[in-house]
Amino acid sequence: MSTDTTTDESRTTPPKPRRWLLTQNRQLRAEGIFNWPLPAWGGHFQDGTTYNACPEAGACAKLCYARVGTYRWPVVLAAHERNMWMVKHALADWEVQMAEELRHKRYRGKWIRLHDSGDFFSDEYLEAWLRIMRNAPEDTWFYCYTKSVSRFRRLVEPNPPKNFLWCYSLGGKEDKLLDLETDRHADVFPSVAELEEAGYTDQTESDLLSVLSDSHMVGIPANRIPMLLKRQGSETFSSLQRALDKKLAEKRQRAAEAALDLAS
Numbered sequence: 001m002s003t004d005t006t007t008d009e010s011r012t013t014p015p016k017p018r019r020w021l022l023t024q025n026r027q028l029r030a031e032g033i034f035n036w037p038l039p040a041w042g043g044h045f046q047d048g049t050t051y052n053a054c055p056e057a058g059a060c061a062k063l064c065y066a067r068v069g070t071y072r073w074p075v076v077l078a079a080h081e082r083n084m085w086m087v088k089h090a091l092a093d094w095e096v097q098m099a100e101e102l103r104h105k106r107y108r109g110k111w112i113r114l115h116d117s118g119d120f121f122s123d124e125y126l127e128a129w130l131r132i133m134r135n136a137p138e139d140t141w142f143y144c145y146t147k148s149v150s151r152f153r154r155l156v157e158p159n160p161p162k163n164f165l166w167c168y169s170l171g172g173k174e175d176k177l178l179d180l181e182t183d184r185h186a187d188v189f190p191s192v193a194e195l196e197e198a199g200y201t202d203q204t205e206s207d208l209l210s211v212l213s214d215s216h217m218v219g220i221p222a223n224r225i226p227m228l229l230k231r232q233g234s235e236t237f238s239s240l241q242r243a244l245d246k247k248l249a250e251k252r253q254r255a256a257e258a259a260l261d262l263a264s
């Protein structure tokens with residue numbers, strides 16, 4: 001659920017232009033992949049107005065590697081929030097800038113990951129990326145993990161750009177819309193042994209296996225951050241989401257029964 005209350009009137013000064021919009025973190029640089037990150041989940045800009053970069057996040061939010069550690073270092077978070085500000089408040093300008101940047105030779109033959117944190121938080125934002133990808137040079141490819149299942153069903157699946165691959169990721173409010181028999185999806189397991197036992201393909205060797213592996217069932221071993229490992233215990237992101245969905249359904253049922261009692 002979005003908590004966004006930002007209005008045009010409440011904008012702060014636009015962020016300063018910088019040379020490159022796309023960056024590389026340590027892991028992705030090792031594979032020659034460029035990255036477009038947003039901040040994880042919800043937060044607020046410097047003027048106090050709010051954003052929600054992952055409105056379909058569910059159980060994942062409590063186990064999100066991008067809400068702890070280096071992702072919360074002020075300089076890193078500020079850079080991700082600057083990206084969020086651009087796509088939220090200056091989407092048309094950002095689209096022109098991104099399309100222009102992608103024509104640079106440094107992106108020839110390269111993969112671009114959309115969001116190592118954050119997600120497609122609105123139709124407008126996803127549509128901007130679809131235009132950018134369709135107009136990008138032929139030898140630049142894009143991929144992502146996403147929990148925006150219903151948005152992808154409507155806007156991407158009927159006519160995806162040729163240079164775009166995606167993998168649905170479990171642990172979100174829309175897990176129940178996925179067909180795990182056929183939809184490519186990723187789940188986070190406590191360890192490699194457990195993901196293999198469940199019949200999933202380990203993507204540790206390369207992040208691109210999320211979209212290029214032969215199997216449509218992609219397993220990710222849990223991040224080794226002790227606090228997150230402890231929270232996850234022996235569960236997977238999908239099992240935690242199922243438990244959360246069940247709890248919410250029971251709560252709704254109790255509320256409906258209470259309303260009926262009152263009415264009778």
Ligand code: SF4
Nearest residue numbers: 040054057060064118
């Ligand atoms: S959707 Fe991704 S970035 Fe957002 S809270 Fe969940 S795991 Fe973190």
